[in-house]
Amino acid sequence: MLYDNVETEWGGALVLMDEVGVSGIKLYEDKDIPMPLFDRWRRSPSDLREAVGQLRAYFAGELRNFDLPLSLKGTDFQLKVWNALKAIPYGTTVSYSQLAAAIDKPKACRAVGGANGRNPVPVAIPCHRVIGADGSLGGYSGGLGIKRRLLAIEGVYFD
Known part of the structure; x- marks a missing residue:
């Protein structure tokens, strides 16, 4: 399991990815970065480059629609x-x-x-x-x- 951070002037997002795709985005304010709770998570900016890039572009007002592989688990x-x-x-x-x-x-x-x-x-x-x-x-x-x-x-x- 992989993660990386996107920082903004107001806080940012922790982006989580599993073998299928982006599995979580945790938004935060004031640079209070939430960290993954499990030892199995590893920071990997290279694997999350596309997701982080799209989030940065969205936060800058330059992206309207996301095109990311998602790993959604729910009912x-x-x-x-x-x-x-x-x-x-x-x-x-x-x-x-x-x-x-x-x-x-x-x-x-x-x-x-x-x-x-x-x-x-x-x-x-x-x-x-x-x-x-x-x-x-x-x-x-x-x-x-x-x-x-x-x-x-x-x-x-x-x-």
Whole structure:
């Protein structure tokens, strides 16, 4: 298992990769770099060059769509939600209820929110583009400060 870091002026991302592809992206603020918890993880900038490069380009506002091999492990429902997240266009937002409707589960807003929060590769799968039905920012596993920053990169601003 491999990892590397992407640093930004506000923090950055720890990128994890297994034999299939990118398996995790952990966003952080203020240079508080989370480290992999297992001894089997090894830092490998060369193996993660493409993933790190795409994240840097996204953070710089130069990349709209990711093209990375992903290694996603989740339930069938989670995978369905994560695939639906990929269809949300850059610079737009949808509500949890709209996302639930998009996967033909209009009454599953809470379950969709739970799957959204368990997305292992935020940014590459844009879970930050999901907001509350009332137009509020909603929640975000990486913290609302990071969610605001990611949306601002895409030209979407919240107070």
